Amino acid sequence: MAKRLQVCRNCKRFTTERVCPxxxxxxxxxxxxxxxxxxxxESETAKMLNIIEPGRYALYVG
Ligand SMILES: [Zn+2]
Structure with a gap:
């Protein structure tokens, strides 16, 4: 059974776990x-989104 993909509302990072990694x-x-x-x-996108760690992130979290 596939785990549900979720996004952390705090830092917008993707996770399949119950806590943000x-x-x-x-x-x-x-x-x-x-x-x-x-x-x-160091890219403009990362700075714009306040991302300090490489990874996959969502642009918008509901
Ligand atoms: Zn997080």
Whole structure:
């Protein structure tokens, strides 16, 4: 059985676990839009989204 993909409302990181792997928050949402993959945290996109760690993030979390 596939795990449900959720997004952390705190840092917008994707996770299939019950807690966010990045900030350990349990404030997760299944309502999200858009995917952005950050490989370079110095990029404009990463700075705009306040991302400090490479990974997959949602653009919008409901
Ligand atoms: Zn998080």
């Amino acid at each position: 990045s900030c350990k928050s349990t404030n997760l949402s299944t309502s999200w839009k858009g995917v952005v993959v950050i490989t370079d945290v």
